[in-house]
Amino acid sequence: xxxxxxxxxxxxxxxxxxxxxxxxxxxxxxxxxxxxxxxxxxxxxxxxxxxxxxxxxxxxxxxxxxxxxxxxxxxxxxxxxxxxxxxxxxxxxxxxxxxxxxxxxxxxxxxxxxxxxxxxxxxxxxxxxxxxxxxxxxxxxxxxxxxxxxxxxxxxxxxxxxxxxxxxxxxxxxxxxxxxxxxxxxxxxxxxxxxxxxxxxxxxxxxxxxxxxxxxxxxxxxxxxxxxxxxxxxxxxxxxxxxxxxxxxxxxxxxxxxxxxxxxxxxxxxxxxxxxxxxxxxxxxxxxxxxxxxxxxxxxxxxxxxxxxxxxxxxxxxxxxxxxxxxxxxxxxxxxxxxxxxxxxxxxxxxxxxxxxxxxxxxxxxxxxxxxxxxxxxxxxxxxxxxxxxxxxxxxxxxxxxxxxxxxxxxxxxx
Amino acid sequence: xxxxxxxxxxxxxxxxxxxxxxxxxxxxxxxxxxxxxxxxxxxxxxxxxxxxxxxxxxxxxxxxxxxxxxxxxxxxxxxxxxxxxxxxxxxxxxxxxxxxxxxxxxxxxxxxxxxxxxxxxxxxxxxxxxxxxxxxxxxxxxxxxxxxxxxxxxxxxxxxxxxxxxxxxxxxxxxxxxxxxxxxxxxxxxxxxxxxxxxxxxxxxxxxxxxxxxxxxxxxxxxxxxxxxxxxxxxxxxxxxxxxxxxxxxxxxxxxxxxxxxxxxxxxxxxxxxxxxxxxxxxxxxxxxxxxxxxxxxxxxxxxxxxxxxxxxxxxxxxxxxxxxxxxxxxxxxxxxxxxxxxxxxxxxxxxxxxxxxxxxxxxxxxxxxxxxxxxxxxxxxxxxxxxxxxxxxxxxxxxxxxxxxxxxxxxxxx
Numbered sequence: 001x002x003x004x005x006x007x008x009x010x011x012x013x014x015x016x017x018x019x020x021x022x023x024x025x026x027x028x029x030x031x032x033x034x035x036x037x038x039x040x041x042x043x044x045x046x047x048x049x050x051x052x053x054x055x056x057x058x059x060x061x062x063x064x065x066x067x068x069x070x071x072x073x074x075x076x077x078x079x080x081x082x083x084x085x086x087x088x089x090x091x092x093x094x095x096x097x098x099x100x101x102x103x104x105x106x107x108x109x110x111x112x113x114x115x116x117x118x119x120x121x122x123x124x125x126x127x128x129x130x131x132x133x134x135x136x137x138x139x140x141x142x143x144x145x146x147x148x149x150x151x152x153x154x155x156x157x158x159x160x161x162x163x164x165x166x167x168x169x170x171x172x173x174x175x176x177x178x179x180x181x182x183x184x185x186x187x188x189x190x191x192x193x194x195x196x197x198x199x200x201x202x203x204x205x206x207x208x209x210x211x212x213x214x215x216x217x218x219x220x221x222x223x224x225x226x227x228x229x230x231x232x233x234x235x236x237x238x239x240x241x242x243x244x245x246x247x248x249x250x251x252x253x254x255x256x257x258x259x260x261x262x263x264x265x266x267x268x269x270x271x272x273x274x275x276x277x278x279x280x281x282x283x284x285x286x287x288x289x290x291x292x293x294x295x296x297x298x299x300x301x302x303x304x305x306x307x308x309x310x311x312x313x314x315x316x317x318x319x320x321x322x323x324x325x326x327x328x329x330x331x332x333x334x335x336x337x338x339x340x341x342x343x344x345x346x347x348x349x350x351x352x353x354x355x356x357x358x359x360x361x362x363x364x365x366x367x368x369x370x371x372x373x374x375x376x377x378x379x380x381x382x383x384x385x386x387x388x389x390x391x392x393x394x395x396x397x398x399x400x401x402x403x404x405x406x407x408x409x410x411x412x413x414x415x
Numbered sequence: 416x417x418x419x420x421x422x423x424x425x426x427x428x429x430x431x432x433x434x435x436x437x438x439x440x441x442x443x444x445x446x447x448x449x450x451x452x453x454x455x456x457x458x459x460x461x462x463x464x465x466x467x468x469x470x471x472x473x474x475x476x477x478x479x480x481x482x483x484x485x486x487x488x489x490x491x492x493x494x495x496x497x498x499x500x501x502x503x504x505x506x507x508x509x510x511x512x513x514x515x516x517x518x519x520x521x522x523x524x525x526x527x528x529x530x531x532x533x534x535x536x537x538x539x540x541x542x543x544x545x546x547x548x549x550x551x552x553x554x555x556x557x558x559x560x561x562x563x564x565x566x567x568x569x570x571x572x573x574x575x576x577x578x579x580x581x582x583x584x585x586x587x588x589x590x591x592x593x594x595x596x597x598x599x600x601x602x603x604x605x606x607x608x609x610x611x612x613x614x615x616x617x618x619x620x621x622x623x624x625x626x627x628x629x630x631x632x633x634x635x636x637x638x639x640x641x642x643x644x645x646x647x648x649x650x651x652x653x654x655x656x657x658x659x660x661x662x663x664x665x666x667x668x669x670x671x672x673x674x675x676x677x678x679x680x681x682x683x684x685x686x687x688x689x690x691x692x693x694x695x696x697x698x699x700x701x702x703x704x705x706x707x708x709x710x711x712x713x714x715x716x717x718x719x720x721x722x723x724x725x726x727x728x729x730x731x732x733x734x735x736x737x738x739x740x741x742x743x744x745x746x747x748x749x750x751x752x753x754x755x756x757x758x759x760x761x762x763x764x765x766x767x768x769x770x771x772x773x774x775x776x777x778x779x780x781x782x783x784x785x786x787x788x789x790x791x792x793x794x795x796x797x798x799x800x801x802x803x804x805x806x807x808x809x810x811x812x813x814x815x816x817x818x819x820x821x822x823x824x825x826x827x828x829x830x
Contacts, residue, residue: 092613108679112624168636169802175617198507202590209527217590221583264523341756387584
């Protein structure tokens with residue numbers, strides 16, 4: 001067989017990702033304006049500076065009495081002090097009077113401290129003597145049980161950075177600052193092309209030799225989870241011109257292209273050739289030293305990353321997690337750190353592996369009397385059920401020869 | 416102060432959750448029919464049995480030659496055997512002839528094995544001699560490099576169980592079986608009531624003493640992440656009749672009620688009293704031995720779980736993660752195991768804690784030359800920024816006195 005395009009040397013997972021990321025153009029996604037109620041998990045397209053102090057006034061963080069802290073110094077359960085009751089502070093209102101020495105005003109959590117007061121003593125550290133006198137059983141320090149007017153957020157402070165993925169608490173902070181609409185990045189559109197003469201849509205009945213399209217449905221779900229919008233381009237025949245023209249059209253109408261199901265050498269070579277011919281820099285690699293997922297193809301066609309994804313479902317998922325997910329994150333404008341979501345679990349069986357490649361072993365998590373067990377899901381990477389039965393993946397790095405039964409491993413959990 | 420309703424004894428986190436879960440009625444959510452393309456993260460409302468074998472025919476898992484394995488026995492690089500080339504199998508079609516002894520047919524990954532053949536030899540273990548003869552450099556075992564017709568899924572097999580949360584690979588499996596529409600459970604509707612005379616909507620300008628509603632926005636996001644649909648009931652005054660009537664209305668129009676922001680003793684007691692008066696079994700607990708989040712209130716009003724949520728934002732989040740999230744999962748019909756998403760990290764500072772309560776300490780994850788550090792975010796639980804700066808939570812159990820700088824801890828990551 002002739003040496004195929006770009007198959008000269010397989011790259012490592014790390015090299016492969018680096019090649020793609022360093023060839024990605026500098027890129028700022030378009031922005032759109034959304035209400036904070038629709039902003040969960042969206043990526044901020046602007047820096048958010050606060051225009052005001054939060055909470056905006058000195059506020060009690062407990063139920064108790066607003067006092068002048070110096071008035072409580074020396075108070076204890078055995079030698080209490082006494083303050084004069086000077087009325088109750090209404091929630092949401094400015095206290096009617098200034099607090100003067102020797103006095104205390106009742107205040108609820110969230111209430112505004114009266115002028116003159118600098119601390120709150122908790123209800124449980126006081127006892128009413130009569131309608132006018134309150135017994136103080138503890139001293140409080142200046143500022144105790146008070147949230148200062150700018151303690152949460154200071155006016156002018158950078159609260160949330162451009163590129164941050166918005167979580168519930170971030171939306172809470174925006175609401176607190178009175179920001180009800182924000183600029184977020186538009187989600188990247190990811191074209192998914194299914195190839196293979198044997199592939200038919202899921203709604204059709206396969207003739208002998210035909211199978212329904214599994215991969216593009218798996219991939220579409222992964223794209224959504226990663227923050228993209230899948231755009232299905234249909235199933236096309238194993239024909240070079242057709243593959244090339246469809247990739248071209250996809251590059252023009254989306255921010256990323258996935259060619260799914262090119263599992264045979266022929267289709268893979270068509271894909272690699274088309275990527276290389278369609279634009280610059282073209283093909284970046286063809287083949288990765290990982291299992292499953294070795295026949296992964298990646299390139300960039302006129303600023304659009306294009307991936308040829310192995311046809312075996314488990315290989316497609318491994319390829320997605322290693323290469324496509326980080327690229328979608330970049331295209332989405334998401335600059336927040338990637339923190340792996342893991343679980344430590346005890347291996348129930350030996351995992352064999354060969355040096356010189358990274359193994360991604362599907363495992364099922366089983367809870368067993370408070371312990372988590374990781375049971376390897378063996379089976380060919382062409383079986384979708386090996387993914388359906390799995391809860392996550394254990395990585396066996398290049399230099400390791402496997403992992404042993406009873407060993408504690410870190411499982412990268414599926415979303 | 417008089418002994419307040421239900422505040423007799425604070426429950427532990429475990430006791431509290433158990434009380435709620437064992438008082439939840441047996442409940443099957445309503446179902447709705449959706450396309451598999453809209454089914455990601457939805458909960459299956461039916462068991463999925465396969466009506467057919469997958470892939471449905473014996474299929475090659477590599478590029479190579481379909482052979483009769485016995486014809487290859489004894490072949491090696493040094494003593495090769497020779498088979499007669501008998502044509503190429505077209506993808507997606509039934510092989511035109513039966514394979515007879517001494518012959519081999521070229522087959523691509525995913526191709527259908529011809530009758531008579533029982534194995535595939537990989538291309539790299541063969542060499543063409545001329546147009547008619549192929550050199551075989553290795554032997555293959557029966558079944559080698561073949562996915563049997565029912566190896567992925569057997570006809571009649573239970574593929575996905577009712578109550579399973581659908582992931583990308585599950586949708587792939589459904590597509591593979593030709594199932595394009597499925598029954599999923601409707602998401603539970605969760606009412607959010609904001610209380611507090613000092614609370615105003617985020618779109619308004621606060622007067623001194625007033626603050627904008629932060630909690631109900633934080634909670635709405637958490638409800639969405641947990642699989643529910645938030646239904647905002649507005650901000651109501653601290654008035655017993657108003658609180659009771661709004662809870663009643665919310666119980667009638669949704670599957671769960673959250674009363675947010677009742678941080679003062681007065682509101683908390685209103686909430687507890689209303690829950691207890693409105694229906695059976697009423698109040699389940701008022702107070703949890705945890706920090707933050709001690710003043711959490713929970714009850715069930717005529718089958719609808721109702722929570723009084725502490726007003727401090729960090730306390731509200733801790734209350735949500737411990738109690739409300741598992742209850743939403745139950746109401747959503749989601750019976751898949753709850754696998755915590757964690758990361759092991761090294762504590763950068765001591766965390767003090769008191770025995771007899773569970774501490775939930777917000778931490779920020781920092782990556783430092785391949786290591787993950789967990790930096791405690793100190794600060795009052797009333798500050799929303801303590802949540803904004805955090806990536807997750809470290810749990811210090813009841814019996815522990817804290818955690819030490821340099822210790823490796825498990826961080827429960829925010830979604």
